[in-house]
Amino acid sequence: MSDSPAIVESHNAAQQHHFADMEQQRQASSLGMWLFLATEVMFFGGMFCAYLIYRYWYYPEFAAGSKTLDIRLGAINTAVLICSSLTVALSVRAAQFGKRKLLVTLLVATILLGLVFLGIKGVEWASKFEEHHVPGYSFHFEPQAPSHPNTKIDPQRIQIFFSLYFAMTGIHALHMVIGVGLFAVLTFYAWKGLYNSAYYTPIENAGLYWHFVDIIWIYLFPLLYLIDRKK
């Protein structure tokens, strides 16, 4: 930020009139994005808090419910998201260097990886419906041999686990859908050549959002899939 009234060397078309220069505009935009992510931490925090309390109360049921989830698909989805985070990070770099074609390619790759994640998630949800593990009237849970012979498993409490499973993965998937939509719009603008080394803030901010959603999944994977896997 400069204190002297800005002498406009070369006016960028992307600069809004209420900002002194492109740097100030970028910083304001970035700060706004981080503030939004802070509110998202609070939003997901409520669900994580509910999860922790019920896991503390109903640990045997949470362990039994967690065992029915497909750890292989969960791990593959984690890897898919990590790969998409890489393509996003590289796309910000491509934008910084003004490489239009590379930017478009990486954004499309991100969208595809996001769709792969949602597809695998859909397969997992479908199998939960088939197994009647969706909370509600048709819920049915056949407890396998519990890990500790003395602990009784209450199927009603397992519904709480699956409620949290569907709420948390559902809201996460909703964020993925929004992210894919965002990147679809950005891909269009990138194709039109809107972004260059002097202006790529939308790519950067959408990237921050995508990485944040990745971090949420990084916690969801161990908390939902890996509660009690020991033999």
Next chain:
Amino acid sequence: MSEHVVSTKLYYAIWIALLVLTGVTAGVAFIDLGPFNTIVALTIATLKAVLVLLFFMHLKYTSEKMTSVVVISALFWLLILLALSLADYTTRPLGVN
């Protein structure tokens, strides 16, 4: 360009580290460590989150103090939410929900 440009080599290194840590956390879950299973899983998750924050989200390279203030505030609020809630629920007598 005011923004720091990260080398592709570093991005690939972080990517490999994240994938390896995912494999490790899935593998360790099958080994009986008693109460440490959860601790190890959450430690690895936090390590991965920090890698994403610092390098993919460029937190390591930001010169903006306000960004750090926002990030630290968000984590602090989350800590208040989780710690105070659990301080309540874990100290109630059993059966009193």
